[in-house]
Amino acid sequence: MTTYLAFLRAINLGAKRVFPKEDIRRAVESVGFEEVVTHINTGNVRFESRMRSRDRIERTLETAFLADRGFEVPTIVYSAKEFAALAGETRRLDDANPGLARHYVYLLKDELTAAQIRQVESRASDKGRMVVRGRAAHALLEPGYQDGTVDPLGAASLLGVATNRNASVVLTLAEKWCGE
Numbered sequence: 001m002t003t004y005l006a007f008l009r010a011i012n013l014g015a016k017r018v019f020p021k022e023d024i025r026r027a028v029e030s031v032g033f034e035e036v037v038t039h040i041n042t043g044n045v046r047f048e049s050r051m052r053s054r055d056r057i058e059r060t061l062e063t064a065f066l067a068d069r070g071f072e073v074p075t076i077v078y079s080a081k082e083f084a085a086l087a088g089e090t091r092r093l094d095d096a097n098p099g100l101a102r103h104y105v106y107l108l109k110d111e112l113t114a115a116q117i118r119q120v121e122s123r124a125s126d127k128g129r130m131v132v133r134g135r136a137a138h139a140l141l142e143p144g145y146q147d148g149t150v151d152p153l154g155a156a157s158l159l160g161v162a163t164n165r166n167a168s169v170v171l172t173l174a175e176k177w178c179g180e
Contacts, residue, residue: 001034001048003080005177006061007107008043008073009163019043019069027068031060039173043073043163046080046177054079058109074161076107078135080178087174089133090167097140100128103167104150106137106159116158123153130155137162 006028011019021038024045028036033047051057057077065073078086090105097103112120117132124130128141130153137159145152150164165173 001050002052003035003046003048003177004057005078005080005083005173006043006045006047006057007076007078007163007165008045008065009076009161011043011073017069017071019065019073023068024065027064028061030068031064037177039176040169042165042169044165044169044173046173074109074163076109076135076161076163078107082135084174084178086134086136087170087178089136090138090170093131093138093140094167099143100140101143101145101147102139102141104139104141104164105167105170106139106156106162106164108135108137108159109161111135112137112159120155120158123155123158125153127152129153139164 011017021041025036025038028045028047033049036047038045049057054077058075061075062073094103111134112132120130120132120137127145128139131138131140139153141152
């Protein structure tokens with residue numbers, strides 16, 4: 001059995017896309033995944049599976065979520081090992097950039113091409129900069145970027161299917177679910 005982490009995009013943001021964490025857990029269990037747990041109500045799920053294909057796992061979950069909710073729920077999956085490495089990079093970027101106002105991590109369904117990475121990373125300004133590493137794009141935001149704005153660099157639309165978490169959540173989940 002392999003441990004995986006899944007991140008659901010665009011849920012619990014309004015009255016029409018509600019998906020409580022206990023319902024998420026139940027839906028994940030309904031398709032045969034085991035040891036399912038959730039973290040807060042923003043679509044963070046840990047589970048175990050014998051499946052090895054990330055694409056197959058994502059399709060299985062997205063099909064189950066659509067059947068359960070009646071709306072599509074894009075889902076991004078990482079193995080625990082992949083996510084631990086992502087958290088390590090998150091920690092390194094935090095250490096190398098003291099004084100950041102915010103550090104958001106965009107979790108990507110697919111890796112970006114070299115051209116896409118150049119486009120995303122070219123969004124640097126006095127508000128901050130983007131750093132792409134594998135299937136993660138880090139928004140390193142400087143003080144004064146305008147608190148409450150998740151995408152002040154205008155890069156989110158360049159990332160394909162993605163969802164974001166702040167660096168604290170990424171590090172907490174890695175510690176809690178990946179032994180980091």
